[in-house]
Amino acid sequence: MGEARSMIALFSLVIFLQIIVLAHRATAETNTEFIFQGFKVNQSKLQLEEDATITPNGLLRLTNRNSDRAGTAFYNKPVRLLDNNSTVRSFSTSFVFVIIPSSSNNGGFGFTFTLSPTPNRPDAETAQYLGLLNEDDDGDPDNHVFAVEFDTVQGYKDSTDRIGNHIGLNFNSLSSHVQEPVAYYDKEGHKEDFQLTSGxxxxxxMDYHGRTRTLTITVYPTRLGSKPTTPLISQKVPKLLEIVQEEMFVGFTAATGDKSSAHYVMGWSFSTGPVPAATLNLTDLPPPPRNTAKKRGLNKEIISLVVSLTTVITIMLVLLFILMMYKRRLQEEVLEDWELDHPHRFRYKDLYAATDGFKDNRIIGTGGFGTVYKGIITTTSSSSPSSDEIAVKKITPNSIQGVREFVAEIESLGRLRHKNLVNLQGWCKHGNDLLLIYDYIPNGSLDSLLYSKPRLCGAVLTWDARFQIAKGIASGLLYLHEEWEKIVIHRDVKPSNVLIDDQMNPRLGDFGLARLYERGSLSHTTVVVGTIGYMAPELTRNGNSSSASDVFAFGVVLLEIVSGRKPTDSGSFFLADWVMEMHASGQVLRAVDSRLGSGYDEEEARLALVVGLLCCHPKRGSRPAMRMVLRYLNGDEGVPEVEVYSHSSSRYSLPSDLKEC
Known part of the structure; x- marks a missing residue:
């Protein structure tokens, strides 16, 4: 009897193992994985159309630099991307590309990575249609096309994108559902932009997670050596389910028009299912093509020079005139129209002397688009000369976003005056150098006082100083939102943008993303800007910034000041939800920074945490205005009850150090 039972059990185990193996094989058969370390080998696995070709050294060239051309390259086998008609499967891809423009200041139009129901795009047009769609079918839901565009000129039907150089997510259309200027995040979390047409x-x-429907995209120059930890785009794309059919083809399209570039792919890997695409070994890829972009006007200069040699007198007069104008320009810079409205301008030579020639030992900070130097400038009055400490921010040369921030800061902060705002003394424009001059703030940023200083010397910011700083930031935001002649939306409130003076008073600064509005007008901004962790939920949906989105960011900063914790981490932790959990359980004071010990006022801490939760409410209309926030913090108004909310469906667990309390 016992032997019979053993045989039955053994037989059942064998059947069970066979079922597992068959299920694994079925899953594996539906997955697609491939890698091209260059394209010299396995060329038959690609279907090339129109101008697309494989070069002798193994590069995939989608287009050359001829005008009005298109090229497509697709993997020749369809990829299964739909499970049970209800879920788009996870997939990932990695590729290395090079774009060589026709000249140093003229390139276009770009290329796409595409999911397509067919392995070619026979009716697609060139130029702005990128070899993907045409004028008649653009926007047609029957296209079933999803594309990630790498656009190097002005966006399709987008008057706001005058320069191009962006990445867009396109669903059945060339109008991008989401678009971001091309950039990467460095190790300090600063956003650095760069040009697609750099050569x-x-x-x-690119990774799509099927369960969460989230697409992440990271793009960066390979010279950096390692992949940035923060993606440029992390976006839920539920619309992908409307696009994807059971089987799709994956590949690239590119086009030129009156502007042209050569588009190359050096290597490509792709995978469906949970296993990410294979890693490309950059040293095994074929060498990139030479950047032979021609500088415009060189031949004309040579011809002009040859012609000018016919008359010695003419040459001498022209040279003399150019020399005189050049000397005059060195001594007196020409003002542009926008500069005339902001006359508080410093001389470059004074700033050069104040910073000892912008030496490295004068650097006191580095931002996303510039470096800040400490300087000592001498002013001469009728009585006697005096020396003042200043901070000089030197904008990174050739940074498009840096120029925008330079102008925005002058137009906004240049006219604002409040004890809790950084004072912009003036500005300077000298050739390609753009400089902003501020009061020197000795104690650095709030971010450094909360995190860096305690790590270096153990000195923890006291509770009284924290509470004073919180109220000062609120006072500065109230001035911006309600008390100045216009409404100012800061759009980047965070501890690193709050400087602390010698009296421990906060000064809100960095107005490079700020926007000014006439009272009674509404914000129509649709470009998502800000810093992850401090952005209100509505910003990620429609990009519309408002005073309420500043209030949300202030709420996160207030919770950060009290708890001494960053708003997010590498996992699913979000500070506001974590504090809300403790508030809901009646233990909100457990969120207070443990480094304070018992050295804090419990009532003030409880008040600050509750006000922070009110400000972080996911519903824009449920957040208080800054005037009420300041009244709450000053004890002039009773704080209403906070309804329990969460910014996500998941629950957050307490950090290990608090669990042990």
Whole structure:
């Protein structure tokens, strides 16, 4: 009897294992994985159309630099991307590309990574249609096309994108559902922009997570050596389910028009299912093409020079005139129209002397688009000369976003005056150098006082100082939102943008993303800007910034001041939800920074945490205005009850150090 039972059990185990193996094989058969370390080998696995070709050294060239051309390259086998008609499967891809423009200041139009129901795009047009769609079918839901565009000129039907150089997510249309200027995040979390048409190799990582419907895209020059930890785009794309059919083809399209570039792919890997695409070995890829972009006007200059040699007198007069104008320009810079409205301008030579020639030992900070130097400038009055400490921010040369921030800061902060705002003394424009001059703030940023200083010397910011700083930031925001002649939306409130003076008073600064509005008007901004962790939920949906989105960011900063914790981490932790959980359980004071010990006022801490939760409410209309926030913090108004909310469906667990309390 016992032997019979053993045989039955053994037989059942064998059947069970066979079922597991068959299920694994079925899943594996539906997955697609491939890698091209260059395209010299396995060329038959690609279907090339129109101008697309494989070069002798193994590069995939989608287009050359001829005008009005298109090229497509698709993997020749369809990829299964739909499970049970209800879920788009996870997939990932990585590729390295190079774009060589026709001249140093003229390139276009770009290329796409595409999911398509067919392995070619026979009716697609050139130029702005990128070899993907045409004028008649653009926007047609029957296209079933999803594309990530790498656009190097002005966006399709987008008057706001005058320069191009962006990445867009396109669903059945060339109008981007989401678009971001091309950039990467450095190790300090600063956003650094760069040009697609630089002629250098650029790597892309693209991952779609089927369960969460989230697409992440990271793009950066390969010279950086390692992949940035923060993606440029992390976006839920539920519309992908409307696009994807059971089987799709994956590949690239590119086009030129009256502007032209050569588009190359050096290597490509792709995978469906949970296993990410294979890693490309950059050293095994074929060498990038030479950047032979021609500088415009060189031949005309040579011809002009030859012609000018016919008359010695003419040459001498022209040279003399140019020399005189050049000397005059060195001594007296020409003002542009926008500069006339902001006359508080410093001389470059004074700033050069004040910073000892912008030496490295004068650097006191580095931002996303510039470096800040400490300077000592001498002013001469009728009585006697005096020396003042200043901070000089030097904008990174050739940074498009940096120029925008330079102008925005002058137009906004240049006219604001409040004890809790950084004072912009003036500005300077000298050739390609753009400089902003501020009061020197000795104690650095709030971010450094909360995190860096305690790590270096153990000195923890006291509770009284924290509460004073919180109220000062609120006072500065109240001035921006309600008390100045216009409404000012800061759009980037965070501890690193709050400087602390020698009296421990906060000064809100960095107005490079700020926007000014006439009272009674509404914000129509649709470009998502800000810093992850401090952005209100509505910003990620429609990009519309408002005073309420500033209130949300202030709420996160207030919770950060009390708890001494960053708003997010590498996992699913979000500070406001974490504090809300403790508030809902009646233990909100457990969120207070443990480094304070018992050295804090419990009532003030409880008040600050509750006000922070009110400000972080996911519903824009449920957040208080800054005037009420300041009245709450000053004890002039009773704080209403906070309804329990969460910014996500998941629950957050307490950090290990608090669990042990």
């Amino acid at each position: 250098e190799p650029i790597q892309v990582f």
